[in-house]
Amino acid sequence: MSAAPDRMHRPDNDLVDLVFDYMRERLQYDPVPLDHPGDGEHLRTQLSGLLNQDGNNPADVLKLYDHELSRAVISADSPRYLSFIPCAPTKAALLFDMVVSCASLQGISWLEAAGAIAAENQVLRLIADRAGMPETAGGCFVSGGSAGNLSALVVARDTARRKFNVGPEARLRIAVADQVHSSVKNTFNIIGVEAFKVPTVNRRFTGEALRAALAADPNPETVIAVVGTAGTTNEGIVDDLAGLAEVAREHDLWFHVDGAYGGAGLFAPSVRERYNGIEHADSFVVDPHKWLFAPFDCAALIYRNPQLARAVHTQDASYLDVLHTEGDEWNPTDYAYHLTRRARGLPLWFSLAVHGVQAYTDAIEAGLTLARETAQLIRDTEHLELLFDPQLSAVCFKRRGWTNDDYYRWSQQLLADQIGFVTPTGWDGETVARFAFLHPGTTMDMVREILDTMA
Numbered sequence: 017m018s019a020a021p022d023r024m025h026r027p028d029n030d031l032v033d034l035v036f037d038y039m040r041e042r043l044q045y046d047p048v049p050l051d052h053p054g055d056g057e058h059l060r061t062q063l064s065g066l067l068n069q070d071g072n073n074p075a076d077v078l079k080l081y082d083h084e085l086s087r088a089v090i091s092a093d094s095p096r097y098l099s100f101i102p103c104a105p106t107k108a109a110l111l112f113d114m115v116v117s118c119a120s121l122q123g124i125s126w127l128e129a130a131g132a133i134a135a136e137n138q139v140l141r142l143i144a145d146r147a148g149m150p151e152t153a154g155g156c157f158v159s160g161g162s163a164g165n166l167s168a169l170v171v172a173r174d175t176a177r178r179k180f181n182v183g184p185e186a187r188l189r190i191a192v193a194d195q196v197h198s199s200v201k202n203t204f205n206i207i208g209v210e211a212f213k214v215p216t217v218n219r220r221f222t223g224e225a226l227r228a229a230l231a232a233d234p235n236p237e238t239v240i241a242v243v244g245t246a247g248t249t250n251e252g253i254v255d256d257l258a259g260l261a262e263v264a265r266e267h268d269l270w271f272h273v274d275g276a277y278g279g280a281g282l283f284a285p286s287v288r289e290r291y292n293g294i295e296h297a298d299s300f301v302v303d304p305h306k307w308l309f310a311p312f313d314c315a316a317l318i319y320r321n322p323q324l325a326r327a328v329h330t331q332d333a334s335y336l337d338v339l340h341t342e343g344d345e346w347n348p349t350d351y352a353y354h355l356t357r358r359a360r361g362l363p364l365w366f367s368l369a370v371h372g373v374q375a376y377t378d379a380i381e382a383g384l385t386l387a388r389e390t391a392q393l394i395r396d397t398e399h400l401e402l403l404f405d406p407q408l409s410a411v412c413f414k415r416r417g418w419t420n421d422d423y424y425r426w427s428q429q430l431l432a433d434q435i436g437f438v439t440p441t442g443w444d445g446e447t448v449a450r451f452a453f454l455h456p457g458t459t460m461d462m463v464r465e466i467l468d469t470m471a
């Protein structure tokens with residue numbers, strides 16, 4: 017007799033205990049170890065033969081994951097992870113992510129997931145309020161800033177096409193500065209629009225520069241949108257959003273704000289003023305999996321006028337007709353390029369509901385304070401040179417006398433010694449060092465320990 021086909025779907029207490037015990041242990045790591053880069057040869061050997069006809073003992077598979085695979089994953093939630101943009105989810109958000117997984121929530125439509133969507137929309141509303149966007153604003157959670165930028169700029173493009181009554185043959189351009197995120201450049205490639213490049217002033221995209229560039233261009237009417245960045249990824253610079261918004265109004269441009277990294281600063285009183293003008297955005301993206309302490313993958317995408325997004329993104333298929341009835345239904349699938357969707361806003365919702373907004377403000381301010389104190393320490397250190405006053409939580413600096421290779425060697429050694437994960441970055445064609453602070457558990461002692469290795 018063959019084995020029952022539902023044998024994988026039956027309750028299995030031993031498996032539950034095995035995995036929950038591991039998760040309990042992972043959640044209690046103090047500190048979370050940084051871990052190491054992977055060795056492909058070694059990993060392939062470990063994995064060899066695993067996916068066979070009959071399966072394996074779950075304890076052995078979990079042990080392989082714990083002892084081999086997870087050690088070859090650098091922990092983005094270690095307080096010593098200071099590269100790129102770290103991820104430091106709250107315990108409440110991590111735990112609720114497991115609930116989202118266990119409950120198999122299909123976050124696609126109001127029909128299927130009203131309860132989950134109502135809670136997600138409550139979070140979107142909170143963020144929209146912080147930005148000062150109107151009551152009508154709304155959107156959905158997508159997988160990341162890249163998906164958010166793409167989804168928003170498709171709406172910008174199609175809204176312009178409708179306005180000018182033109183098709184795909186029309187040349188359309190979107191104004192950006194050179195520090196705009198690579199995902200926006202990718203978006204242009206995907207959606208067939210050109211970049212209208214505007215030079216920055218002190219690395220900041222200003223309204224004045226945009227106005228001048230439009231005035232100097234022979235075809236300004238082909239420019240249909242502008243993208244401002246609320247916190248450039250490398251340097252944490254917030255563009256002149258108020259100035260860009262003003263020019264966008266003058267020229268009837270769609271105003272998109274990419275706050276994937278920096279948007280969380282809306283919750284930090286010490287920097288809130290830098291975001292003035294964001295209230296005029298037609299679309300806005302912030303990644304809670306960055307500085308709002310949600311687990312991967314979670315980006316909030318908000319439109320000023322969600323109807324425009326719906327006109328572009330609603331998928332037309334007869335089996336979906338049932339989703340589109342009249343009433344107060346809100347289908348996240350209608351507001352971005354996706355259909356099936358994890359209810360990925362819920363971990364943030366749970367954590368916000370449990371801890372309150374002030375806890376978020378405190379944790380974000382902690383990263384800002386670390387950046388300011390680190391900047392001061394660098395200024396006070398003879399052999400180091402601060403490249404600019406940090407605006408948010410990124411700090412770029414140089415070790416006087418170092419070559420490019422010195423930075424890479426130093427970075428590798430730092431990780432090998434488990435002191436820190438700090439990768440070099442580019443600055444005007446030079447290689448320099450960069451910290452991205454985000455984890456509220458990072459301490460100045462850790463920073464000093466890292467800087468001491470540059471002496």
Ligand SMILES: *Cc1c(COP(=O)(O)O)cnc(C)c1O
Nearest residue numbers: 160161162197199249276277303
């Ligand atoms: C990280 C980032 C993105 C891309 O976001 P993902 O979540 O990685 O897709 C886009 N824009 C900015 C400014 C970012 O920092």
